[in-house]
Amino acid sequence: MAILKFRIYWEEDESVYRDIVIKHIQTFYDLHLAVLKSYEFDSKHAATFYKSNDAWQEGREISLEKYDKSYKVDPLIMSEVNIGSQIADPNQKFIYDYDFVKNWRFMVELINVDKEESKNTTYPSCVRTEGLGPSQYGTKGLIDTRLAEIEEKYDLAPDALSDGFGHEGDDDDISEATDEDSSQDANEDF
Numbered sequence: 001m002a003i004l005k006f007r008i009y010w011e012e013d014e015s016v017y018r019d020i021v022i023k024h025i026q027t028f029y030d031l032h033l034a035v036l037k038s039y040e041f042d043s044k045h046a047a048t049f050y051k052s053n054d055a056w057q058e059g060r061e062i063s064l065e066k067y068d069k070s071y072k073v074d075p076l077i078m079s080e081v082n083i084g085s086q087i088a089d090p091n092q093k094f095i096y097d098y099d100f101v102k103n104w105r106f107m108v109e110l111i112n113v114d115k116e117e118s119k120n121t122t123y124p125s126c127v128r129t130e131g132l133g134p135s136q137y138g139t140k141g142l143i144d145t146r147l148a149e150i151e152e153k154y155d156l157a158p159d160a161l162s163d164g165f166g167h168e169g170d171d172d173d174i175s176e177a178t179d180e181d182s183s184q185d186a187n188e189d190f
Helices: 028-038 146-153 158-163 170-189
Strands: 003-010 013-023 047-052 058-063 093-098 104-114 125-130
Touching: 003 028, 013 028, 013 104, 028 047, 028 093, 028 104, 028 125
Parallel strands: none
Antiparallel strands: 003 013, 003 104, 013 125, 047 058, 047 093, 093 104
């Protein structure tokens, strides 16, 4: 049984990619789910693969389902097509589009074919992750986990104000008292 290793590049940044291994008898639907999992996307939106050439031109479509659009040729359906049946080249390429509104696009390239499967691996599986992937709905790629720590440290919920800090008008009383204390300390030094 052949094990195919695909490198899935995010179209916006080729330094961000995931390597996924999958059996040649598994379907494009299995690969679709593996790509989403590797990039931490949900599976709520439409998706399609296109068979591609070295210039990344869209070829035959392999769709999640038949969508309401006109087709020159009806697409193949992901759950019905084994990946191995669409491999014509040892460097076969596919384009993967997810969420047609947000238009997430990934370039899928076959980078290795192995004859033996690993006994410790469940297929499909992500075996390598490079770069911080895009955030499907938010700003994960722009703001890191330290933001959550800052939010927790400076929790501005009403309960957090019960310790006496943060009440308006208190700043004037504090600064006047501080000025008087400073004056007395300065006089005592002389």
